[in-house]
Amino acid sequence: MKTPWMKITALGAAGLLVLSACSPGATEDTAEDDAAGGGGGGGSVTVGIKYDQPGLGFREGNNPPTGFDVDVAKAVLAEMGYQEDQIEWVESPTPQRENMLENGQVDMIFATYSITDERDERVDFAGPYFMAGQDILVRTDENDIKGPEDLNGRNLCSVTGSTPAQNVRDMYADEVELVEQDGYSECLTFLQSGQVDAVTTDDIILAGLAASDEYAGEFKVVGSPFTEEPYGVGLPEGDVETCEQVNEAIQKLQDDGTIDELLAANTEGVDYEANAELNDNIELVTCGE
Amino acid sequence: MEDILFLFEQYPIWEGFWANLKLAFFSAIFAFTLGVILALFRISPVRSMSWLSGAFINLVRNIPLTVLVVMGVLIFWGQLQINMHPDFDTNFFMLATIALSIYHAPFFAEAIRSGVNTVPLGQAEAARSIGLGFFAAARLIIIPQALRGAITPIGNTLIALIKNTTVAAAASVMEASGIMRTMIEFNPNLMVAIFLIIAIGFSLIVIPVGLLTTWLSERLAVTR
Known part of the structure; x- marks a missing residue:
């Protein structure tokens, strides 16, 4: 009697099953891998960056992203034992950064992320790796x-x-x-x-x-910065272990001058120098506070 | 609760909603006026006028509002360098009002036309038979009945307009949604309170409009 309806309902149910099987499963996999990966080796790491800020975090289509934040992220993760092909880039626009860390959509964020007390209530910060103004x-x-x-x-x-x-x-x-x-x-x-x-x-x-x-x-x-913006690495709240690893890596990259080199490479052709007073001897945050 | 009080102290939330109300007020007046004119053209017996109005309605109605506003700022102001007022805030307020008015006029026109369709053909024939021309018949017989029949769709358009005023943030008008972004930037720790303030704020503005519309549409309905 009601065969057409039953067919449609069955099709719809099947479609829903297929859909639900697709997306959430895929993301959960990577999230668990990352948690287990910890200090590198296996698994991948998801990094949130800006896609629309040339020179800092910029990406067109599926091209590899470019910019200072991206280069620092690569260098830090290399210190932590990750290969470049283990890094998965995700766009993290300003208003969504805290949510993305809380929901586990990203493992860390390098996206012109100034450290502030209000943000620190929801996420943890490592760094800063750069003092902007x-x-x-x-x-x-x-x-x-x-x-x-x-x-x-x-x-x-x-x-x-x-x-x-x-x-x-x-x-x-x-x-x-x-x-x-x-x-x-x-x-x-x-x-x-x-x-x-x-x-x-x-x-x-x-x-x-x-x-x-x-x-x-x-x-x-113009070259007369009138505020201090410490760019930090955003991490999920309570991830002290990763925070310490990131800080260690940043300290090393600062000491051997890698960060300065990356900065120079990304601002080539512009009359610009980072605020030397603030950027020499950046004091890193203490993890787990 | 404390969080909400803190946000009200820290940010110009009242000014933000006030800007939305002002935008809605002026845009509604201009858009409605333009809408009546468009509707008159649309129902006019002159084919070319009817076609012109139809073309305008279908063109504008299918452009997203954001595109209209951004075009206004980036092209009209940015590239063509047309300043309507030396003061930036006033200039952008005017620009946003114009964009909102142009965008919503076709919706008002279509709402009124739907009202015209509720007026029985006999009314128009009777008007003509006592010697009224098109404009006299429209002004005295058709439009008054059409407006009374179109209260509900006009109210819906008005509600959409009120909510769409948030797009004016793209035209550099400091209004509620822009202030929401500022609050999220500085106080992401209070995200829930921020969301509640904006959501409840708009509900408080929009719900009375909805109630008024329902009440008016029942009260003013033409009994036939």
Whole structure:
């Protein structure tokens, strides 16, 4: 009597089974491997990076990702005994970083991740591997803007809801016209067309943007950072063992100058130097606090 | 609870929701006016006008709102360098209002047209038989009845518009969803409280609109 309906229901049920068999199983496998892998050897490690920040974390399609964060991640993991083909890259956009660590979607995050107390409540940090600072990007022919105090009456661009945008609002809001966009690439088009006079965020992000081929030679970083942003490695809460291994690796890479080399390689062609005062002798966090 | 109070102290949440309300208010007025005009064109006996309105409605209705807003900022402001106001905040508020109005006008037009379809053909014939022209008939007979029949779809469009004001964040307007992003950036430890504030805030704005719509649609329904 009801054969057509039964067929459809059966098909639907079968389809659901196939679907549920696919995705969750696959992710669970890798997560367990990683936990067991620990100090390297077998298994793979999932690393969260930015996909949209040239010079730091950048990836087009399935090409291998590039940038300073990516290179530091590779170097740190190499110290920990992982081969490059054991690393699985995942995009971790700013608002999702804590969630991804808590849900086990990633094992660690190298994504311009500033260490703050509020974030530390949900995740653990190793590092920092680099001390960034908020700075200003201007057109190469601009000579009047030398620091944040010269921005009075000028037009400025930053990213919606980001720390730099908030800093500017807090410190200079009365005198500065601020436009907030979804990403820094939009800001750069405004800077290029002349609608804004400056773009502000962490110095190394600006250097990476200015170093991209599209904008070669058009912009320069002013070079007077006015905040301190310690970039750390995000780890799931309570993973003290990994934290200590990462710290050890970072210490070694700092001592032998590898991090400086990676930085230079990723900001080639831009007039930019990291804040030497802050970056010599970075004090690493104590794990498990 | 403490967390929620802390967030209210720390961030301009009220100003954010106020910006959403202002955007919704101005956009609703412009979009509704434009929608009535489009609907009139659509039902007009002049074929070319009807076609023009249909083309505009189908074109705009199928462009995602985000694309309209981003186009406004990146192309209209960024590349063509058209400043409507020297003050950035006002300039972007105007830009967002224009984008929201253009986007929602076709939805209002279609809502009104659905109301026109509820008016029996006899009404139009009767209007013509006593000597009224198209505009007089539309203004005195058709549109008043159509609006009363279209309260529910108009209310739905209004609710969609209110929620869509969050897209104005892409046009650099400081509103609730942008403030939500700021809060998540600085206080990821309070994620649940942040979500609750924004969700409840919008519910408090939207639910009364829904209730009002239902009440009005019952009260104003044309009894036939």
